[in-house]
Amino acid sequence: MGLETVPDPVPEPGGLTIRIAAAAICGTDMRIYKGLKTRGVRLPSVLGHEFAGVVEETGSGTPWRKGQRVALCPALACGTCRFCRSGASNICEGLTAYGYGLDGGFAEVVNVPRAFVEAGHVISQPDEMSFEQAALAEPLACVVNGQARMGLAPGSHVVVLGAGPIGLLHVMLAKARGAGRISVVQRSAARRQAALSMGADEALGPEEAGHLQVDAAIVAVGSADLANLAARITRPRGRINLFAGFPVGELPRFDLNAVHYGEHQVTGAFGLTFAQFREALALIASGEVPAGSLVTHRFPLGGAMEAIAAVEKGAPLKAVITP
Ligand SMILES: [Zn+2]
Ligand SMILES: [Zn+2]
Numbered sequence: 618m619g620l621e622t623v624p625d626p627v628p629e630p631g632g633l634t635i636r637i638a639a640a641a642i643c644g645t646d647m648r649i650y651k652g653l654k655t656r657g658v659r660l661p662s663v664l665g666h667e668f669a670g671v672v673e674e675t676g677s678g679t680p681w682r683k684g685q686r687v688a689l690c691p692a693l694a695c696g697t698c699r700f701c702r703s704g705a706s707n708i709c710e711g712l713t714a715y716g717y718g719l720d721g722g723f724a725e726v727v728n729v730p731r732a733f734v735e736a737g738h739v740i741s742q743p744d745e746m747s748f749e750q751a752a753l754a755e756p757l758a759c760v761v762n763g764q765a766r767m768g769l770a771p772g773s774h775v776v777v778l779g780a781g782p783i784g785l786l787h788v789m790l791a792k793a794r795g796a797g798r799i800s801v802v803q804r805s806a807a808r809r810q811a812a813l814s815m816g817a818d819e820a821l822g823p824e825e826a827g828h829l830q831v832d833a834a835i836v837a838v839g840s841a842d843l844a845n846l847a848a849r850i851t852r853p854r855g856r857i858n859l860f861a862g863f864p865v866g867e868l869p870r871f872d873l874n875a876v877h878y879g880e881h882q883v884t885g886a887f888g889l890t891f892a893q894f895r896e897a898l899a900l901i902a903s904g905e906v907p908a909g910s911l912v913t914h915r916f917p918l919g920g921a922m923e924a925i926a927a928v929e930k931g932a933p934l935k936a937v938i939t940p
Contacts, residue, residue, distance in 0.1 A: 618650060620921060626720075628676035631731030633739065635687060638748035640668035640722035640938045641912070642928050643756060644783065644861075649717055650925060653865055658717040665938070666691040666715040668722030669742060669751035679734055688751040689729065690738040690758075690894040691715035691722075707762055707888040714888075722752075723921055725940045738891065743902055749937050750901050753786075753908040757897035758889035760786040760860075764794065765893070766884040767858040769833055771795035776831040777817070778847055779838030779861065780808040782911050782935045785815050787835050787860070792816040793905040802826045802846065811934060815910065826850060835860050841869030848875035857883045911935040 628634050646664045648654035672685045681687070694701050695711035713732070715721045720728065729739060742751045760783065769775060775796045777787045780803035791799050801812040801820040809820035821829075823846060832855050834847035839861040847857050849872070857876075863869065876883055889897075900906040914933035916924035918940035928936050 618922070618925075620919065625673075625726045626728035628674050628679070628728065629731055630676045631678050632676045632734055633679050633681050633729050634673040635668075635670040635689060635727045635729060635739075636673040637668050637722050637725060637727060637938075637940050638670040639752045640665045640940075641749070641752045641756070642924060642936045642938070643667050644781065646716065647925070647928060648862060654717075654862065655865065657712075657714070662717050663720035663722075663724050664716050665722030665724070667752045667755040668727065669748040670727075673726055676731065681734070681739065686742040686744065686748075688740045688742045688754055688898060689715075689727075689733070690740065690889075690891050691755055692888055693733055693736055693738060694891070696736075704890070706890045707893075712888075723918070723938055725918065736891070740895070740898065746902050747909060749912050750909040751898065752937065753911065753935070754894055754897040754901060755889065756783060757786050757790070757901065757906060757908050758893040759783075759886070760790050761893045761897055761900075762889050763787070763835065763858050763860040763886035764790055766886050767833055767835065767856045769794060769796065769856075772797040773832040774798040774800070774830075775833045775835065776800040776802060776826070776829055776847070776850060777812075777835045777837055778802045778843040779836065779840070780805075780812040780817075780820070781838060783860065784835075784837035785812060785911055785934065786906070786908060787837055788812055788815050788817050789906045789908065790900070793900065800826070800829055800831065802843065805931070815907075831855065834858070837861055839863040841871060844869070845872050845875075848872050848879070848881065851879065851881055853879045853881075855879065855881055857881050858886055859883065860886045912937050915939050
């Protein structure tokens with residue numbers, strides 16, 4: 618992986634280009650970078666699918682003009698497959714996604730094909746919303762999807778296992794949605810502190826959490842140990858969402874009897890629908906989910922490798938590249 622100078626993309630008729638103002642680094646970028654995510658990944662490609670900026674150039678017939686502030690929903694579903702027709706466009710069979718399918722946001726300028734524009738995926742961004750906030754609509758939309766899959770009832774006691782940026786978004790969203798009590802399980806003391814400051818009622822190390830009896834557990838880091846802990850500390854007929862991706866090529870040990878005897882409902886979660894992206898933007902715009910508070914580190918585009926190294930070490934909560 619490296620930094621290269623390439624010609625600016627030229628928009629196709631009906632399409633446009635966006636000059637990037639903020640592009641956040643996501644766990645998925647790190648998984649692609651380390652070769653842990655391979656499905657649908659085109660090589661070489663420009664990473665980055667959480668970004669926002671201003672319209673740079675417009676192709677003929679585009680209703681946008683240069684300089685407009687925009688967010689982009691970076692996953693486009695086909696609209697016709699059986700999953701799209703049943704409202705599950707996040708698992709569309711013909712998904713086109715930025716950051717590995719299309720060249721992504723770790724760049725100065727990004728190309729947006731006509732299909733994205735026509736589908737409404739370019740969304741005007743209110744002036745009061747920062748570019749960083751808009752860039753975080755994508756991960757929040759994935760979190761909205763995860764909690765929708767799980768079906769979190771108001772008043773529930775929920776535990777979030779893993780307090781990285783995704784886990785913290787789960788905390789914020791669960792709080793906004795009226796969870797009764799939010800526990801967080803996280804090894805690092807600094808991140809436990811972050812979880813408390815972002816709305817968790819308690820934050821425990823994995824070895825301190827065995828006494829919990831929660832209604833719902835969200836596994837927000839791809840660790841089989843934490844998935845097993847989730848199964849143990851969820852009450853009978855509780856809900857478990859395996860939100861995080863787990864390492865490819867490993868078949869972890871999982872306590873199937875905990876699910877069997879506990880009659881748990883276990884769900885997975887992948888990606889986001891366009892409706893969830895708009896919902897996430899609205900939750901951020903209204904302040905209900907203060908996603909911007911996750912950004913702890915900012916790097917220029919020339920510092921992209923440094924940014925990725927910092928994320929790999931686990932230093933920042935959310936790192937943003939601001940070309
Ligand atoms: Zn992401
Ligand atoms: Zn589809």
